[in-house]
Amino acid sequence: LKGPGRALVPIAIAGVAAGCVPLLLGLAGERADGWPLLAVLGPLVTWAFVGTGLFAWLRRPASRVGQMMVAVGFIWSVSTLTLSEDGRLFMVGFLATPLTYVALFHTLLAFPDGRLHSRLERVLVATAYVSATVVHLGVALFFDPLGGPGGLPENPLLVGDPELGETLGRARAALGTLLVAAMVVILLRRRSAAKGSQRRALLPVLATGALVAALLALWLVARVGGLTEAQRGLEDARLVVLALVPFAYLAGLLHSRVAGAAAVSELVARLGEPRHRRGGLQTVLAEALGDPSLAIAYWLPARSGYVDVDGNEVELPLERPGRVCVPVESGGARIAAILYDAELDLDAELVRAVGAAASLTLENERLDAELRAKVDQLRASRARIVESSDAARRRIERDLHDGAQQRLVSLALSLKMLESKLGGNTEAVAELAASRRELEHALAELRELGRGIHPPVLSDRGLGAVLESLAHRAPLPVELDAAPGERLPERVESTAYFVAAEALTNVARYSRASHARIGLRREDGHVVLEITDDGVGGADPAAGSGLRGLLDRVAAVDGSLEVDSPAGGGTVVRATIPCA
Amino acid sequence: MVSVLIVDDHSGFRTQARRVLESEGYRVVSEAGDGEAAIAAARALRPELALVDVFLAEGEATGFELAARLAALPEPPAVILISSHDGAEFDTLARESRARGFVPKAQLSRAAIEELRP
Numbered sequence: 001l002k003g004p005g006r007a008l009v010p011i012a013i014a015g016v017a018a019g020c021v022p023l024l025l026g027l028a029g030e031r032a033d034g035w036p037l038l039a040v041l042g043p044l045v046t047w048a049f050v051g052t053g054l055f056a057w058l059r060r061p062a063s064r065v066g067q068m069m070v071a072v073g074f075i076w077s078v079s080t081l082t083l084s085e086d087g088r089l090f091m092v093g094f095l096a097t098p099l100t101y102v103a104l105f106h107t108l109l110a111f112p113d114g115r116l117h118s119r120l121e122r123v124l125v126a127t128a129y130v131s132a133t134v135v136h137l138g139v140a141l142f143f144d145p146l147g148g149p150g151g152l153p154e155n156p157l158l159v160g161d162p163e164l165g166e167t168l169g170r171a172r173a174a175l176g177t178l179l180v181a182a183m184v185v186i187l188l189r190r191r192s193a194a195k196g197s198q199r200r201a202l203l204p205v206l207a208t209g210a211l212v213a214a215l216l217a218l219w220l221v222a223r224v225g226g227l228t229e230a231q232r233g234l235e236d237a238r239l240v241v242l243a244l245v246p247f248a249y250l251a252g253l254l255h256s257r258v259a260g261a262a263a264v265s266e267l268v269a270r271l272g273e274p275r276h277r278r279g280g281l282q283t284v285l286a287e288a289l290g291d292p293s294l295a296i297a298y299w300l301p302a303r304s305g306y307v308d309v310d311g312n313e314v315e316l317p318l319e320r321p322g323r324v325c326v327p328v329e330s331g332g333a334r335i336a337a338i339l340y341d342a343e344l345d346l347d348a349e350l351v352r353a354v355g356a357a358a359s360l361t362l363e364n365e366r367l368d369a370e371l372r373a374k375v376d377q378l379r380a381s382r383a384r385i386v387e388s389s390d391a392a393r394r395r396i397e398r399d400l401h402d403g404a405q406q407r408l409v410s411l412a413l414s415l416k417m418l419e420s421k422l423g424g425n426t427e428a429v430a431e432l433a434a435s436r437r438e439l440e441h442a443l444a445e446l447r448e449l450g451r452g453i454h455p456p457v458l459s460d461r462g463l464g465a466v467l468e469s470l471a472h473r474a475p476l477p478v479e480l481d482a483a484p485g486e487r488l489p490e491r492v493e494s495t496a497y498f499v500a501a502e503a504l505t506n507v508a509r510y511s512r513a514s515h516a517r518i519g520l521r522r523e524d525g526h527v528v529l530e531i532t533d534d535g536v537g538g539a540d541p542a543a544g545s546g547l548r549g550l551l552d553r554v555a556a557v558d559g560s561l562e563v564d565s566p567a568g569g570g571t572v573v574r575a576t577i578p579c580a
Numbered sequence: 581m582v583s584v585l586i587v588d589d590h591s592g593f594r595t596q597a598r599r600v601l602e603s604e605g606y607r608v609v610s611e612a613g614d615g616e617a618a619i620a621a622a623r624a625l626r627p628e629l630a631l632v633d634v635f636l637a638e639g640e641a642t643g644f645e646l647a648a649r650l651a652a653l654p655e656p657p658a659v660i661l662i663s664s665h666d667g668a669e670f671d672t673l674a675r676e677s678r679a680r681g682f683v684p685k686a687q688l689s690r691a692a693i694e695e696l697r698p
Contacts, residue, residue: 405664406590412686413596417603443686447666456635457670460642465673
């Protein structure tokens with residue numbers, strides 16, 4: 001036995017010992033009537049409840065039903081102390097007897113997850129506990145065993161009038177009848193509300209449970225009516241059915257395991273089917289296990305975290321109230337976790353088997369999810385790289401403008417001053433004029449360089465203004481058709497500008513066009529930029545590095561670039577850039 | 581003598597420009613490094629001419645906007661935009677602004693200014 005199993009060993013030993021109580025009392029008993037049935041079936045009931053309870057406890061740690069059944073077994077064994085000839089022990093057993101049934105019905109109502117499902121159920125169970133403890137204790141104070149059927153020991157708690165005790169006892173029995181009848185109704189309704197395989201698993205335990213309840217109800221009616229003989233017969237019948245309850249529960253468990261095995265083999269068969277949709281496995285598992293809310297979380301070792309089928313992070317902890325998490329491993333390595341509704345009371349072993357059967361497919365889907373998460377990361381980092389390179393270009397342009405360019409301008413003005421002071425020295429004037437021309441060239445080249453790095457009009461005045469300046473400076477007539485625009489996000493503006501600039505450069509260099517047009521419009525959350533010319537066409541994005549670079553640049557902001565350039569039919573370059 | 585206000589964020593250029601303008605017969609009444617100083621000087625000194633840099637320091641309003649504010653003053657100066665960039669880049673913008681015209685900084689001269697002045 002491993003971990004949790006080992007902790008239950010002492011409980012198992014205590015259960016075996018508790019089961020021996022009625023047997024030993026029966027053997028030691030000298031009473032003529034002997035209570036043989038209780039002495040024989042008593043141990044069986046204890047062992048069956050404790051054993052089945054421990055099994056369920058191990059199998060379905062998420063459900064409290066196992067613990068509750070173990071408790072019923074122990075309370076039952078205490079109630080068998082009524083076999084004792086010692087008055088005090090007898091009364092302990094007497095006090096525990098109704099508690100056994102309340103605990104049993106509580107367990108049945110809380111089936112299968114260990115929780116009561118409605119306010120009515122909680123009120124009913126609470127009333128039953130009060131009736132079985134406080135009210136029953138009251139009854140015990142007036143109960144005179146010597147006045148009843150023979151062979152019972154004296155009641156050390158007896159304080160008063162047995163007549164009053166009898167009346168009290170009947171009243172309690174009447175209340176008990178009502179409570180038990182209500183429980184029977186609830187159990188029967190529960191049975192018809194259960195779905196499919198769950199219903200088949202619940203049926204045996206609910207049926208035997210309801211039968212115990214019905215027999216108890218009849219016994220209570222007989223008690224109220226004072227039908228002592230009928231009471232005896234009903235007690236025996238109830239004892240036999242009670243002993244069957246744990247086995248009925250086992251049968252249900254077994255059935256769900258068989259059904260589970262069928263689910264696993266069906267799943268394995270379905271795993272072979274081609275799945276075209278992303279996360280198809282999640283649907284298949286949800287159907288196989290009958291939980292539409294079932295989800296798979298894929299383990300990403302690089303992130304030390306889980307992602308869903310779309311690559312989105314799954315919040316930890318995976319296990320939450322109302323949700324069970326079963327890890328799936330492959331070759332000793334964690335690959336995923338299956339999350340399902342705790343209400344369903346699925347066998348953890350079954351879910352593990354399903355996970356193992358699907359582990360190859362799970363591993364594939366995990367790799368898919370990992371890939372998607374990586375792609376998202378790459379996309380974000382690419383966008384960041386483009387943004388930071390834009391920022392760097394803007395800074396360099398600004399530095400050029402503020403530094404070298406300003407100094408050269410000052411130098412030009414200074415040379416101009418010098419010129420006016422030279423007077424008639426024609427040779428020097430000519431030399432100076434040559435220097436000034438040279439300086440003009442240097443300034444022009446520097447301006448061109450700055451504009452190529454990042455046009456100042458773009459950062460200061462925005463896309464519309466910079467496109468206008470592009471159109472104006474182009475060596476051919478360029479018509480600008482742009483809606484007068486508000487400022488757009490920086491990365492959108494700079495991407496659109498670089499596309500337009502590169503496309504116009506290509507028009508001027510290769511197209512032999514007589515006319516070009518820049519169109520800029522907003523369309524369903526996108527900015528669409530179109531550069532059209534009437535040139536020779538035949539531009540191929542795969543051939544030149546210019547268009548290739550544009551493709552990358554546009555893709556970095558999740559946009560797309562189309563080049564339509566039939567030979568002889570002009571060229572259209574169209575960039576579509578997301579811009580919410 | 582025509583009174584002039586020079587608006588530029590580079591003090592080195594302002595000094596050089598003042599020398600050129602004064603040698604060519606203008607009276608430079610003030611220099612301003614940013615838009616606010618320019619408006620204050622224009623209000624106080626009422627210059628006839630303001631030379632305004634197109635791209636003032638980062639975060640500042642552009643010369644186009646400053647030209648509009650100066651033109652809105654009572655007794656406004658004639659505004660001429662100047663820049664170390666070349667005029668073709670913002671030809672349309674300059675034409676649409678309230679400025680009289682544009683002179684590249686390196687070509688600052690009486691001839692270029694008088695061509696644009698009323």
